[in-house]
Each structure stands twice: as structure tokens, then as C-alpha cells.
Amino acid sequence: MDKYDDFGDCYCYPDSTVLKNKLNITDGNILESAEREITQISIGNVHYSQPPYDLKYIQNIHILLFSDLYSWAGEIRTVDISKGGTRFCTVHRIVPEIEKIFRQLEKDHYLNGMSEALLVSKLAEYYGDFNIIHPFREGNGRVQRLFFEHLALYNGYSLDWSRVKSRNDWVQANIDSVLVQNERLETIFQDILIPIGLKNVLYGK
Numbered sequence: 001m002d003k004y005d006d007f008g009d010c011y012c013y014p015d016s017t018v019l020k021n022k023l024n025i026t027d028g029n030i031l032e033s034a035e036r037e038i039t040q041i042s043i044g045n046v047h048y049s050q051p052p053y054d055l056k057y058i059q060n061i062h063i064l065l066f067s068d069l070y071s072w073a074g075e076i077r078t079v080d081i082s083k084g085g086t087r088f089c090t091v092h093r094i095v096p097e098i099e100k101i102f103r104q105l106e107k108d109h110y111l112n113g114m115s116e117a118l119l120v121s122k123l124a125e126y127y128g129d130f131n132i133i134h135p136f137r138e139g140n141g142r143v144q145r146l147f148f149e150h151l152a153l154y155n156g157y158s159l160d161w162s163r164v165k166s167r168n169d170w171v172q173a174n175i176d177s178v179l180v181q182n183e184r185l186e187t188i189f190q191d192i193l194i195p196i197g198l199k200n201v202l203y204g205k
Contacts, residue, residue: 124185128177
């Protein structure tokens with residue numbers, strides 16, 4: 001689960017950092033285990049679709065992953081959040097900023113037809129841009145990684161996240177991207193991007 005700096009907001013049980021949930025779990029460790037088990041199953045409901053991609057696309061991924069656990073699955077968060085001193089996009093700017101990114105992605109033809117080197121660079125750039133927005137109260141990382149798997153598939157590649165060398169490398173790459181320093185993310189995407197030789201395949205097939 002995402003661990004944010006905020007305490008006791010409207011998404012949490014009173015005087016707690018535990019998110020309100022449909023199972024009424026009030027222990028954070030138990031909720032984390034439940035969320036992991038539920039999403040391991042619900043991820044099977046997430047299927048690849050071709051572009052165009054937009055905000056509704058990632059909202060639907062969030063619904064498919066988390067609707068069994070959270071009543072607000074798929075909804076844009078209504079509170080500001082931060083992690084490790086990094087403040088993510090303020091609530092009132094989430095929709096316009098993410099729509100701006102999707103418009104630019106469309107102008108880039110969803111990265112189609114790029115050389116592998118340019119594709120790696122663009123994946124890192126867009127990943128950093130999406131990451132700073134964090135549109136949901138929980139589950140942003142999983143939704144974003146799934147969406148980027150779809151984006152890679154559209155271009156004839158898969159993403160093998162198991163090739164990320166360490167959690168620390170991943171965390172630091174994301175921190176760097178907040179400062180628009182995408183070199184670490186580029187190195188990671190270069191390591192995990194796998195050509196599959198097929199364009200426009202069905203996700204999971």
C-alpha cells in the first residue's frame with residue numbers, strides 16, 4: 001500500500017491512517033494483506049485496449065482493481081497528499097493536468113513508430129509526469145504500472161517489472177523524476193522493456 005504523510009483525512013478511520021474499506025478492517029497490516037490478495041485476483045479483470053487513452057481509462061483500471069475493497073474506487077481524490085516531503089498535484093489541478101498529459105500523449109501518437117531509444121526516453125518522461133499527479137487516494141503505483149504495460153504493448157513491447165534491480169532504485173528514480181531528472185527512470189525502462197514482436201496484441205494473451 002502507498003504510505004502517505006497525511007494523517008486522519010476523510011478517507012481514514014478517525015484518528016487513524018487506515019483507509020475506510022468495505023471489509024471494515026481497522027488494522028493497517030491486515031488491510032495491506034487483504035488489499036494485496038484482492039488485487040492479485042482482480043488484476044485478472046484488467047484487459048488491454050488500444051488507444052485512445054484518457055483519464056477514464058485509468059479510472060476504469062482503478063475500479064477493476066479496487067472496487068471490492070474501496071467505495072471510492074475510480075474516483076479522483078479529494079484531499080492533498082504527500083510522501084517523504086514530496087507533495088503531489090493539488091486536488092483542483094489533478095484533472096486539467098492529467099488531461100494535458102493525455103493530449104500530449106495523443107500528439108505523440110501514443111509513442112507509436114519511435115525507435116527503442118526514443119521510446120525508453122518517452123516512457124520515462126511520461127511516467128514521471130503521471131507520477132507527480134497521483135490522482136487516487138491509494139493504488140496509484142499499480143494503476144500507473146498497468147497503464148504503462150498497455151502503452152508498451154501498443155508499441156510491441158512488454159514491461160518486466162521483475163527486472164527492476166531493487167526497491168530503492170525504483171523509489172529514488174521516482175523521487176528524481178519529481179525534479180525532472182529522468183536518467184534513473186530511463187535506465188530502468190531500458191532494463192525492463194522487452195520486445196515481443198507483435199503489435200496491438202491482447203493484454204494477457
